[in-house]
Amino acid sequence: MAAKVASSPYARGGAPAARSRPPGPPGLPILGNLLGLARDPLAFYTDCAERYGDIVGMRLGGWPALLLNDPDDIESVLVKQHRSYVRNSFFWRHVTAVFGNGLLTSEGALWQRQRRLAAPAFTGPRLTRYGETMVAHTGAMLDTWKAGEIRDVHADMMVLTLRIAAESLFGAVVEEDVETIKRDGDAITREIAARFTRLFVIPDIVPLPGHLRYRRGIRRLEAIVARILRQRRADPEVHSDLLSNLMQARDETGQPMPDRQLRDEVLTMLLAGQETTALALTWSWYLIGQHPEVDARLGAEVEAVLGGRAPTIDDLPRLRYTGQVITEAMRLFPPAWALGREATVDCEIGGYPVPKGTTLFICPWILHRSARFFDEPAAFRPERWEGSLAKDLPRFAYLPFGGGPRICIGNRFALMEASLVLATVAQRFSLTWQASRPVIPLPSITLRPDGGVWVKLAARAGTPAGANRREARFQA
């Protein structure tokens, strides 16, 4: 571990002493280190961590920034001193048109209130109901799969998790919108990825082709959200889901949530909840599809625990290896590959002064692949999680869902969904990755496989191809 140099904080109003600046890559005038970041963010951050250690100082144009690689420092930012930081605008300025003031991007009293309102939708008996929805939609998807086919499992997982999120959280059927959401979600993500690598901010209003696609995409997603809200308002049935929590909420003066805020919350949950879980599953299939021994053990566990019946949430404690596969896949390919914060007051981290306005990067991609915490860090070995590894690790060496008060609100929902989907698919099919179609991780807000993940399907041994295990609710 690189030693941290204790140093005196900035003198009030004065320039920092030279020794108080953390080491970091030399940058260009005006641009600072933006060029390195623009070329290849994953390689740039990894190289910085290897060369400069626990705290790396950099400049992103005019923005002072630090990359934090020490779990204790990360804990200090996300938990102990969380009041001194907000989600940083360097990262999120790219996405405000999409997420507005939803839970992911809001701060302060508004965030606190909205988080309190949303929380009950992610706990208790509701999870059992979501479990049934998850398994049913997976079964319906599998009815369209055939042994011998080659498929892009990323596209499949995106559609599946969208159907699940829409029905579980908003009671909405989005069949007719699946293609639109897929296409527009893709256009929006690509534009955001391009913006991360751009040296300057170009306002949305400038009519670049990517901007036009981005704005059109947002408008179409907004139309879908507006329809979901309209349908709910016209529906006399009493619902108990996330949407009803949000729509029934009243402020101190008895007023309901304004439509704009509802739009922001629904779009945030739909996108944040769908894409990340789809990626956790997609990267799992990508890795399983290259490791027949993992595939065999997964198939054996599913057979032993379920014996051919559909899984339920009560089976999850016994689907241990299934869970370990997901934990390990999110270690190697964390869907949220980087988190950003911004200091709202002058602070200190690891002995270094952190002036107000500094951007902090925390990069699960680097931590999860560090030999400091994981033996053979590049190897896909789900069984590494069998023993006490999770307990022995420093708390913030593995953080696929972040941590502290702003930890992912959907983490239990996502883990449950990933295990149930993985088990339901593995009951019927074995997937082999097609190496002729290489995969390139594309770091946008999330870590996507550029070009998809193409796999060949084989019927699981002992399972007749196309065996019908449909859930009752989808049967004709």
Ligand code: HEM
């Ligand atoms: C494997 C799947 C998922 C991963 C890896 C993931 C990851 C994350 C991470 C790392 C954060 C914290 C970001 C930060 O601190 O800056 C976060 C926040 C959030 N996630 Fe997830 N997430 C997943 C699934 C979900 C699901 C299923 C939902 C909702 C249905 C969801 C909704 C949210 C929301 C609303 C926030 C903001 C919470 C707040 O600030 O209070 N996520 N997620």
